[in-house]
Amino acid sequence: MREETSNESSNLSSPLGDRGVNRGITLSLLVAADENNVIGKNNKLPWHLPNDLKYFKNLTWAMPILMGRKTFESIGKALSGRKTIVITRNKNWQHKDVTVVHSVSEATQAAKVYEVKEVFVIGGAEIFNSAFNNANRIYLTRIHHQFDGDIFFPVINKDAWQLAKTTFCKRDEKNLYDHTFQVWQRK
Ligand SMILES: NC(=O)c1ccc[n+]([C@@H]2O[C@H](COP(=O)([O-])OP(=O)(O)OC[C@H]3O[C@@H](n4cnc5c(N)ncnc54)[C@H](OP(=O)(O)O)[C@@H]3O)[C@@H](O)[C@H]2O)c1
Numbered sequence: 476m477r478e479e480t481s482n483e484s485s486n487l488s489s490p491l492g493d494r495g496v497n498r499g500i501t502l503s504l505l506v507a508a509d510e511n512n513v514i515g516k517n518n519k520l521p522w523h524l525p526n527d528l529k530y531f532k533n534l535t536w537a538m539p540i541l542m543g544r545k546t547f548e549s550i551g552k553a554l555s556g557r558k559t560i561v562i563t564r565n566k567n568w569q570h571k572d573v574t575v576v577h578s579v580s581e582a583t584q585a586a587k588v589y590e591v592k593e594v595f596v597i598g599g600a601e602i603f604n605s606a607f608n609n610a611n612r613i614y615l616t617r618i619h620h621q622f623d624g625d626i627f628f629p630v631i632n633k634d635a636w637q638l639a640k641t642t643f644c645k646r647d648e649k650n651l652y653d654h655t656f657q658v659w660q661r662k
Pocket residue numbers: 505506507508513514515516517518519520542543544545546547549562563564565568576577578579597598599600601602603605626
């Protein structure tokens with residue numbers, strides 16, 4: 476099912492030291508997008524792709540995941556085995572299973588207490604846009620299809636990012652769309 480090509484660079488852990496805030500931590504965006512960068516519609520995912528859910532689970536297991544309040548409400552609960560950090564401007568918003576913060580920088584600070592080397596920003600678009608300039612890596616599942624959508628991922632500028640790894644997966648009886656797991660690394 477998989478065809479893999481890889482020219483992954485040897486050092487994928489480029490620090491965020493440029494800004495002196497997240498030294499040593501890789502800030503990664505983790506997203507699935509269609510051919511037009513659609514990532515959502517009506518506060519839901521437009522597709523069901525079990526292979527991508529498995530990929531997401533493997534990458535994020537035991538790791539901190541940062542998400543916007545709308546994405547959290549779209550998922551409907553804290554994901555087991557992950558350390559969930561939800562970003563909201565609402566100082567009264569709470570949930571017993573998550574850490575609540577009020578800015579992206581506060582979210583990355585909150586993730587530091589877990590002493591991990593990588594932190595995953597998992598959406599949605601508002602949070603991707605806020606975190607984009609500070610991100611070192613993007614895990615993009617490109618779904619080779621065009622969906623109706625109302626939420627989009629930013630265009631990846633190839634002057635600033637290089638494709639470090641691609642894994643193509645052909646559609647099958649459970650996964651109805653061809654898709655490619657891409658890893659982009661900031662140059
Ligand atoms: N395909 C994918 O990989 C993927 C991944 C995730 C989500 N999605 C989709 O994306 C959509 C949701 O994305 P979205 O852009 O509408 O919402 P979102 O980014 O999940 O959440 C937006 C909310 O986050 C809070 N927020 C945003 N920026 C903030 C900041 N700078 N400081 C503090 N709080 C901030 C605000 O919460 P308050 O309003 O509470 O203040 C805002 O309303 C859904 O359709 C979902 O299915 C797709």
